[in-house]
Amino acid sequence: MSRWSLATSGTILLALAGVLSAQPPGAGPGGGRGGPGRGGPAAALFDPTGYWVAQITEDWKERIHPAAKGDVGSIPVSAAGRREAAAWDPASANSCKAYGVGGILRMPGRLHITWEGNNLKIESDAGAQTRMLSFGTPSGQAGSLQGVSVASWDRLTPALTGFTLGGRGGGGGGSLKVVTTQASPGYLARNGVPYGAKATFTEYYDRQEIPGGPALLVVSVEVTDPDYLNGPYWYSVHFKKQADAAGWNPQPCDAR
Template sequence: MAIAAFGQGGRGGAGRGPAAPANPKAAAPVDLTGYWVSLVTEDWRFRMVTPAKGDYASVPLNAEGRKVADAWDPDKDVAGGNQCKAYGAAALMRVPGRVHIEWQDDNTLKVQTDAGTQTRVFHFGTAQPGGLLTSPAPIPAQPELQGYSVAIWEMAGGGRAGRGGPPGGAPAGPRGGSLKVVTTHLSPGYLRKNGVPYSGNTVLTEYYDRTNETDGASYLIVTTIVEDPQYLGGPQNPTGQFITSTHFKKEPDGSKWNPSPCSAK
């Protein structure tokens, strides 16, 4: 099945070389597996506490989006069983906590969070002409909180700019490549816990990078691009893109893993 992939550049690769790896797991240019803990180096007041109703600073909401955000009622969400709306794919990696990444099989990465006890599944696919990603994995019949995600490896040297490094200005270590993930078929959710909305029309594009530092620390940087024609955009942001960069630090094991339920407040 095909889903739109944004910003997909062409790649070189002419000439003969070693045989291609048998599957995405074997082809991985970087190891993203393991346990990672959030480093809240930006947007502290939006991430560590629930912002006040109507506080949607830095999110490019249009008039319809602001109207929805201004009507946020967490008690209504709880009563309707929607307390996990701030834990959908478009916002999940911004929720402070721990992330566990592992291979579900040779063609599928599984990403779990202890905050909200959520699971995302990345189906590896292939890039097609016109900027599409395709995967043989079936698309769910109905939209879901974590949507339907297709992933590809992007090898180093692609020239994509604007990606954040580890906090504190530490020099980045060698990087073999990145993971690109495009997610669609999302159920409506919140970009922030105070009801800042995204719609079921949202397309989420993410890039996962790992850096290894000279002091032995490893960081995971997740660059997130949310595009929502229903609630985002306007004269000052005609593309309707909401872009964030989220940092994690590698932990040696899962001893600090602490699953917790979703919270609407």
């Protein structure tokens, strides 16, 4: 459907507003992505802090139990990536590679998100991992499992003047955008489906308020990797807000 058709159909536009958060990053009409913003709680478009528990509503089987060796599922793996996945040896593999930036969000478990000054810290009890999200100056350690991340508040631009697209965060709508590079090689799936050191991870975090229930944190992810992927790999995950730290149980991964 053309952008002109969308602009002339208010019904379709309003329906689109309700599902826009489920689209892959950058897929909305006209892009809908703004520029980087300031960091710190005062600049936040919504409150991402607190304890969040993973809702395993997508790819349940693969996220709970590793798929069979060589099974890449729907990941657009290149020939080199397939060879790497086929050579995976669970007996000798570094299991922490599955807890890097490319796989940690798909792990069953919980996140604990807090502010440290003007930066956000994301801790995961699965693998006992920590990510630092910096607004402006890149934060993190090059060559580490979590890489180097830059965050920004990404305001949602209405597709047509006079319409307000709801359902994306607060303060007029928008996302927390995080771009991560320079991570050490890891696994997109626990059965050794690889990503390399040149991979880029672009994440959009959106808070969804649920009437009569706890809020959801929806994370849409795009992975690009010239070494092991034929094209972009998109996925999304959901986390439910907890009132407290119940169930929080950090378990380090086995680096062997």
